[in-house]
Amino acid sequence: MTDETERPSDFIRDIIAEDVRAGKYKQIRTRFPPEPNGYLHIGHAKSICLNFGIAREFDGICNVRMDDTNPTKEEAEYVQSIMTDVHWLIDGWADKHVGGAPLYASDYFDRFYEYAVDLIRKGKAYVDDMSREDTDEYRRLGKASSFRERSVIESLDLFARMKAGEFPDGTRTLRAKIDMNAANVWLRDPVLYRIRHASHHRTGDKWCIYPMYDWAHTLSDYIEGITHSVCTLEFEVHRPLYDWILDALELPDPRPHQYEFARLNLTCSVISKRKLIQLVNEKLVKGWDDPRLVTISGLRRRGVTPSALRTFAYNIGITKYPSMTDMALLEHTMRDEFNRVATRRLAVLRPIKVVLTNYPEEKTEELDAINNPEEPKAGTRKIPFGRELYIERDDFMETPPPKFFRLRPGGEVRLKYAYIIKCDEVVKDAGGNVIELRCTVDLDSKSGGPTAGRKVKGTIHWVSAARAIDAKVRLYDRLFTVPEPDAAGDFKSFVNPDSLEVVNAKCEPALTDARPEKRYQFERLGYFAVDLDTTRENQVWNRTVTLRDTWAKEAKR
RNA sequence: UGCCUCGUGGUGUAACGGUAGCACUAGAGACUCUGAAUCUCUCUGUCUAGGUUCGAAUCCUAGCGAGGCAGCCA
Numbered sequence: 149m150t151d152e153t154e155r156p157s158d159f160i161r162d163i164i165a166e167d168v169r170a171g172k173y174k175q176i177r178t179r180f181p182p183e184p185n186g187y188l189h190i191g192h193a194k195s196i197c198l199n200f201g202i203a204r205e206f207d208g209i210c211n212v213r214m215d216d217t218n219p220t221k222e223e224a225e226y227v228q229s230i231m232t233d234v235h236w237l238i239d240g241w242a243d244k245h246v247g248g249a250p251l252y253a254s255d256y257f258d259r260f261y262e263y264a265v266d267l268i269r270k271g272k273a274y275v276d277d278m279s280r281e282d283t284d285e286y287r288r289l290g291k292a293s294s295f296r297e298r299s300v301i302e303s304l305d306l307f308a309r310m311k312a313g314e315f316p317d318g319t320r321t322l323r324a325k326i327d328m329n330a331a332n333v334w335l336r337d338p339v340l341y342r343i344r345h346a347s348h349h350r351t352g353d354k355w356c357i358y359p360m361y362d363w364a365h366t367l368s369d370y371i372e373g374i375t376h377s378v379c380t381l382e383f384e385v386h387r388p389l390y391d392w393i394l395d396a397l398e399l400p401d402p403r404p405h406q407y408e409f410a411r412l413n414l415t416c417s418v419i420s421k422r423k424l425i426q427l428v429n430e431k432l433v434k435g436w437d438d439p440r441l442v443t444i445s446g447l448r449r450r451g452v453t454p455s456a457l458r459t460f461a462y463n464i465g466i467t468k469y470p471s472m473t474d475m476a477l478l479e480h481t482m483r484d485e486f487n488r489v490a491t492r493r494l495a496v497l498r499p500i501k502v503v504l505t506n507y508p509e510e511k512t513e514e515l516d517a518i519n520n521p522e523e524p525k526a527g528t529r530k531i532p533f534g535r536e537l538y539i540e541r542d543d544f545m546e547t548p549p550p551k552f553f554r555l556r557p558g559g560e561v562r563l564k565y566a567y568i569i570k571c572d573e574v575v576k577d578a579g580g581n582v583i584e585l586r587c588t589v590d591l592d593s594k595s596g597g598p599t600a601g602r603k604v605k606g607t608i609h610w611v612s613a614a615r616a617i618d619a620k621v622r623l624y625d626r627l628f629t630v631p632e633p634d635a636a637g638d639f640k641s642f643v644n645p646d647s648l649e650v651v652n653a654k655c656e657p658a659l660t661d662a663r664p665e666k667r668y669q670f671e672r673l674g675y676f677a678v679d680l681d682t683t684r685e686n687q688v689w690n691r692t693v694t695l696r697d698t699w700a701k702e703a704k705r
Numbered sequence: 706u707g708c709c710u711c712g713u714g715g716u717g718u719a720a721c722g723g724u725a726g727c728a729c730u731a732g733a734g735a736c737u738c739u740g741a742a743u744c745u746c747u748c749u750g751u752c753u754a755g756g757u758u759c760g761a762a763u764c765c766u767a768g769c770g771a772g773g774c775a776g777c778c779a
Contacts (some may be wrong), residue, residue, distance in 0.1 A: 318777065383774095385710090388709095673739090698741090
């Protein structure tokens with residue numbers, strides 16, 4: 149199941165395949181239309197993979213279009229982050245199918261205006277002088293505005309004066325004249341334009357009237373020659389309006405068609421922009437790219453790869469059912485990829501010192517270690533061994549439970565790629581904390597040696613105390629303690645207090661030249677990536693995901 | 706309340722009138738110099754009730770349940 153070769157199948161692609169078969173369009177054209185008012189998240193990734201996936205599968209084009217019709221909410225700085233995230237996700241996969249990057253709905257403001265004038269001339273729109281409150285109330289009641297039957301001439305004049313800036317915010321709107329008794333409220337004369345004396349991030353002060361979503365989005369799709377306009381379920385009730393606009397303007401074919409799919413929900417996380425912004429603003433996380441967040445920038449920083457995200461998007465599918473995807477599926481997708489490609493290294497997260505009492509003081513060895521057992525071509529490396537080592541604190545227990553087969557007093561364990569050792573003595577500080585283990589090493593048991601075959605139940609990782617390098621490692625856990633933090637009550641009260649732990653780790657020297665674009669498995673621990681806080685002096689790592697850990701489950705019993 | 710949409714194992718999905726399959730999760734075992742990976746096995750499902758049909762997850766009707774919309778946000 150590589151995301152480069154498989155052709156996913158879902159109800160939207162089925163429709164498109166049928167349209168292609170029927171020769172309905174010269175070329176398939178989709179679009180990804182973010183509003184530049186925040187950072188992209190994993191839900192957007194699903195949409196990007198869908199829209200760009202369609203473009204590459206049907207040899208079409210996908211436009212990135214900023215839906216920037218509300219000057220009070222949108223900012224230019226978001227455009228840059230959006231484009232960075234989009235390219236990170238699609239480059240090398242569907243970047244050959246990018247139409248405009250980026251296009252802007254605001255570039256079409258003149259044409260939107262011309263279309264609006266045309267709609268008034270056709271008697272299908274009018275300027276309404278009602279207040280916001282009355283407009284809402286009348287729409288709820290299905291009651292017509294007293295300005296509804298105003299003449300075309302008057303509406304034309306008023307609309308021109310709205311544009312000229314003669315009226316304050318909120319005093320007038322342009323409304324479509326459809327049907328105040330329609331069962332679908334979006335057909336009860338929806339507002340097309342509102343007055344907003346506000347500076348726009350691209351058009352500056354040129355405009356003081358701005359188009360509403362339905363008007364702008366439908367016409368943007370038409371202007372760009374979009375064939376399949378794919379959006380999420382909440383726009384389903386807008387589709388009749390989408391079609392009405394195209395009809396009312398009597399626009400010639402080919403026309404775009406709107407299709408809707410269910411947005412992504414993920415357990416133990418929040419996805420909505422509104423909630424993400426709260427976590428950021430209230431400093432519950434460190435920023436938009438905090439690796440605990442499911443923003444694209446957060447996932448990237450955490451070490452998730454574009455290909456893993458694409459595979460995930462493929463795995464979850466496209467339906468109209470509002471589902472709840474298990475975070476475990478995302479984690480599995482990462483492990484599945486990283487297991488194949490990650491370079492293996494030894495690192496000790498919570499070190500405890502081991503002294504090998506029968507190993508010569510000055511002696512050191514260079515032992516062979518495999519870089520990736522799943523990929524023989526990755527070769528081997530040397531790791532230094534000596535009298536003093538660090539092992540993982542969790543790999544020793546003074547009074548272990550039944551199925552524990554790591555190191556214990558008087559017990560034996562294999563050091564990966566090295567020797568079998570036996571724990572003779574436990575050294576403690578005044579507070580009773582274990583600070584050192586004194587062990588003897590079975591010198592005949594060296595890996596690859598003649599009597600290496602002796603079996604012990606446990607194998608643990610280690611690093612040479614003399615040659616280890618220091619690193620800070622950030623251990624992330626799920627941001628929320630419950631599967632559905634926004635199901636009931638305040639989602640912020642479910643923030644996991646242990647979602648981040650920072651440890652000072654000891655790493656094997658081969659990690660000195662670790663590269664940010666590479667993925668590493670710290671053996672027996674998980675998959676890790678270099679964080680951007682890394683400097684020449686201080687290495688910082690992020691744990692992307694742990695290895696599956698059946699012992700942890702056993703230990704909990 | 707009105708309108709729209711959707712109901713397949715714990716979760717996500719497939720089957721387009723003809724053997725309910727796949728993946729994740731969970732559990733059991735094999736193997737193991739990663740308690741990983743790999744391999745084997747197991748548990749669990751068509752919302753309910755009618756109808757059409759030789760045959761229904763699929764078509765029809767009703768009910769039940771869930772989600773969405775009712776901004777001069779998108």
